[in-house]
Amino acid sequence: MPPISFLRIVGTTTSASAVGSIPVFLLGAMGPFVRADLGFSEAQLGIVVSMFWLFMAAGGISGGRLGQRLGSTTSIRIGVASSMLVIGALALAPNWTALLVLMSLAGLANALTQPAVDLALFEVVPQERLGLAFGFKQTAFPGAALVAGLSIPILASTIGWRWAFVACAAIGIPALVGIPRLAPGHKRNSAARAAAEQKLAGVFVFAAVFMLAMIAVSATGAFYVESAIAGGSTPNAAGVYLAVGSACGILGRFVFAWQLGRVSRPLIATAFIMIVGGAGVISFALVPPGWPLFLATLIAIGAGWGWNGLLTLAVVSTYPQAPARASGYIVLGAGAGGVLGPVLFGFAVQRVGFSPAWVAVSLCFFAAATLLFVVVRRRNQISPLPA
Secondary structure (H helix, E strand, O other): OOOOOHHHHHHHHHHHHHHHHHHHHHHHHOHHHHHHHHOOOHHHHHHHHHHHHHHHHHHHHHHHHHHHHHOHHHHHHHHHHHHHHHHHHHOOOOOHHHHHHHHHHHHHHHHHHHHHHHHHHHHHOOHHHHHHHHHHHOOHHHHHHHHHHHHHHHHHOOOOHHHHHHHHHHHHHHHHHHOOOOOHHHOOOOOOHHHHOOOOOOHHHHHHHHHHHHHHHHHHHHHHHHHHHHOOOOHHHHHHHHHHHHHHHHHHHHHHHHHHOOOOOHHHHHHHHHHHHHHHHHHOOOOOOOHHHHHHHHHHHHHHOOOHHHHHHHHHHHOOOOHHHHHHHHHHHHHHHHHHHHHHHHHHHHHHOHHHHHHHHHHHHHHHHHHHHHHHHHHOOOOOOOO
């Protein structure tokens, strides 16, 4: 079998990761339009968005095990095809209940896709280029938010929110048709299936960090547009701010994973990135609309979403004999945070308003960073990632 090109494996895995993630961002960005059309409240929007994260969390560990068992190619194809079908169905949703069911199915599909994507990269990409590969792949998350933000002025404000979902289903096509079939020889640990069942010591700590940080990330993705509009921004301006901020998140994930992926203390680097993101988020409670909000958005999303690739690479590299299973625990933590973020934020907004809610979100980033500092201190030192 000829060597698999770096661009092909990175491009297809990024496509897969993006189509798995975009339903939650698209619904958050389209929130004002969908709520006006189907008639439900901000709290109900938070609940339906949280269903994506709840079912992603519930399926995380099983998705990691299944991905390790079926292999990355089959798992990615199943997950991507499922996500595309669900996104198409969301365009036809007649009511809030249908949205609830479909977003739950989208979360399950993503729970299979994300560990399989990490496994594919770990199988194929040489160790010295893993940081670069994970940097590219992790841009899919903020990239999905960027597409969702741009869909407001381009599609939702012109031909309607339903067509935005139809168009975004096409994001998964490159992954569906282009993901290479990996021969057994490409799997670094194909001869170590028993070792793959080893106890993943310490992985729950990382799951907790992901949970705390993703509370903040998911709340931002779900309610940034609503908050900006409530603060005096126009819907189109809010969409553009989200899109440009997401571009910074894309750049942050790529640069942080690429340049910091082999530093001696990746957890310390991740903690400082989270602190900067928390400072940006708390600015949402303080700054007026216009340029101040725009600049705060660049910081909040650029750093607040930029830590993920670096931390994912560190965790997967810590458990090289079971990368998909380790990634499954990441999905569990991220999904749990995604469940809590939109629900708690939605109810907080109804009770105390957006500003106090953003302060609480920033504290989640600070708590996640603190936990990483504690982990580093208890270990006394963090070794470089395995070569």
